[in-house]
Amino acid sequence: MDKIDFEKYAESIPKPEIRTDTQPQQDIEVDDVWKIVTENLRMVLDRVEYDSWFAGTHLERVQNGVATLSCSNDFKRETILKDYNKFLQSCLTKATGQNLQIEIVVKQQEQSSPKERYRYATKTGNPIIDLFTKMEGDKRRYEEAVKNARLNPRYTFKSFIVGSNNRLAEAVAQSVVTDMENEGLSKSYNPVFYYGSTGVGKTHLMQAIGNEVLRVNPDRKVSYISIEQFLNEMIEAIRTKKNEDFRTKYREVDLLIIDDIQFVEAYPKTQEELFHTFNTFYQANKQIILASDRPPREIKNITDRLRTRFEGGMVCDIQPPEYETRLAILKQILAEKKVSVPDAFLDLIAKNIETSVRELEGSLNKVITLTKLGEVPSYEEVARILQFDIESKRKRVTPERVIEVVANEFGISTRFLKSSRKTNGIATARQIVMYILRTELELSLKSIAKTVGRKDHTTVLHACEMVPKKLKNSNDLAQKYEKCKGELFY
Ligand code: ADP
Numbered sequence: 001m002d003k004i005d006f007e008k009y010a011e012s013i014p015k016p017e018i019r020t021d022t023q024p025q026q027d028i029e030v031d032d033v034w035k036i037v038t039e040n041l042r043m044v045l046d047r048v049e050y051d052s053w054f055a056g057t058h059l060e061r062v063q064n065g066v067a068t069l070s071c072s073n074d075f076k077r078e079t080i081l082k083d084y085n086k087f088l089q090s091c092l093t094k095a096t097g098q099n100l101q102i103e104i105v106v107k108q109q110e111q112s113s114p115k116e117r118y119r120y121a122t123k124t125g126n127p128i129i130d131l132f133t134k135m136e137g138d139k140r141r142y143e144e145a146v147k148n149a150r151l152n153p154r155y156t157f158k159s160f161i162v163g164s165n166n167r168l169a170e171a172v173a174q175s176v177v178t179d180m181e182n183e184g185l186s187k188s189y190n191p192v193f194y195y196g197s198t199g200v201g202k203t204h205l206m207q208a209i210g211n212e213v214l215r216v217n218p219d220r221k222v223s224y225i226s227i228e229q230f231l232n233e234m235i236e237a238i239r240t241k242k243n244e245d246f247r248t249k250y251r252e253v254d255l256l257i258i259d260d261i262q263f264v265e266a267y268p269k270t271q272e273e274l275f276h277t278f279n280t281f282y283q284a285n286k287q288i289i290l291a292s293d294r295p296p297r298e299i300k301n302i303t304d305r306l307r308t309r310f311e312g313g314m315v316c317d318i319q320p321p322e323y324e325t326r327l328a329i330l331k332q333i334l335a336e337k338k339v340s341v342p343d344a345f346l347d348l349i350a351k352n353i354e355t356s357v358r359e360l361e362g363s364l365n366k367v368i369t370l371t372k373l374g375e376v377p378s379y380e381e382v383a384r385i386l387q388f389d390i391e392s393k394r395k396r397v398t399p400e401r402v403i404e405v406v407a408n409e410f411g412i413s414t415r416f417l418k419s420s421r422k423t424n425g426i427a428t429a430r431q432i433v434m435y436i437l438r439t440e441l442e443l444s445l446k447s448i449a450k451t452v453g454r455k456d457h458t459t460v461l462h463a464c465e466m467v468p469k470k471l472k473n474s475n476d477l478a479q480k481y482e483k484c485k486g487e488l489f490y
């Protein structure tokens with residue numbers, strides 16, 4: 001890369017005042033020399049270029065005709081030697097009065113944060129290319145880091161829907177990420193212990209923390225592992241007397257995520273070692289995140305001090321999501337897959353699957369497959385395929401519930417539906433109640449009449465005749481009717 005006519009600039013470099021008489025060769029004030037050299041570099045290089053190659057580069061020493069520079073990685077070293085060697089040499093000569101060979105050593109710089117090291121390493125010189133290269137480089141290194149950490153890149157904060165069921169859990173997760181950015185600070189919550197029934201999003205949330213930590217800084221060491229894998233590794237290490245290797249491996253980890261802690265019950269003999277491993281970690285100010293399907297106090301077969309360790313940071317539950325969150329999750333999955341499904345089906349799924357997000361996803365996938373086959377399936381068909389137990393739900397619907405739902409949909413009091421008021425809106429709503437009781441609940445005319453406070457069952461017959469006509473004539477009414485049915489039966 002021939003960017004600059006260095007020879008031309010070399011002439012313009014001012015001669016520094018170096019008191020060679022009082023300073024023996026090996027005691028040259030390297031900082032002063034380097035200051036002069038970098039001032040000259042700054043004069044001829046633009047900022048991006050300078051930052052890319054020289055911001056983290058230092059002059060270590062000048063000895064025996066060799067100037068030893070240090071930089072943070074091999075790539076930088078090679079580029080400097082290839083593209084800037086001659087120019088650097090002439091700067092150094094002018095600054096020291098000696099003819100020096102240049103040698104560069106690669107050295108991790110403790111004082112600059114890992115983020116900075118990373119930024120310099122990917123710059124190229126051209127701001128545009130630089131930006132793209134950085135983005136590309138970022139992406140590659142992030143992907144590599146995610147793979148090494150055994151994380152699923154799909155599990156991010158972005159794809160994690162927050163509702164009242166997991167709000168605290170998510171806030172704790174975010175705070176862990178912030179803590180991880182400030183390496184030196186002690187952790188706010190350590191360990192974090194998440195618990196909740198299967199499919200509520202524990203693994204997703206924990207991995208989101210790992211993914212985010214690596215996205216911010218791919219140099220961090222994250223490890224996601226199930227407790228079984230972890231214990232098996234530990235046992236194997238003890239058996240083969242490689243405890244030290246095991247400890248060293250995990251000592252390097254900044255964030256340790258251990259899933260399905262409840263299975264620790266099956267390994268009663270490893271508790272001492274596990275306890276010590278945790279302690280070592282904890283004392284080294286490393287972040288630990290754990291997840292289990294039950295709280296620490298319900299995990300059997302573990303010693304009190306291990307349980308106390310689990311409980312020592314933040315114990316936080318994740319509940320099954322409520323309806324709105326379930327619906328939002330379904331919509332988010334569709335957005336991710338870039339497909340759409342009629343809202344009524346989403347509603348059907350969200351209403352019928354209440355405990356597990358995993359099942360929610362499974363059902364949605366079935367519906368996506370169905371709708372892809374061509375003809376849009378009917379509500380009943382979808383319900384049947386998803387094996388939603390709509391029949392037993394239907395059987396549980398009481399006449400009182402019908403009145404309540406219709407009253408709510410039409411915005412009138414249930415009292416009016418059972419009264420003799422004949423205002424148009426009320427009369428129509430009352431007819432809808434009668435119609436539903438007749439056609440869906442299959443009640444007798446007499447009992448329907450009684451439910452809506454009538455003596456005469458001909459009112460019911462009349463309603464059953466009128467409603468289908470009214471539904472045909474009014475879209476608005478038909479929609480309200482469908483909504484009532486959805487609310488009651490699906
Ligand atoms: P758990 O570990 O609690 O058994 P998972 O984390 O494996 O549950 O979640 C099951 C599935 O549901 C995963 O595919 C996950 O992405 C999804 N999921 C769970 N909770 C949410 C949420 N709040 N937002 C989006 N997806 C979720």
Ligand code: MG
Pocket residue numbers: 202203204259
């Ligand atoms: Mg899980």
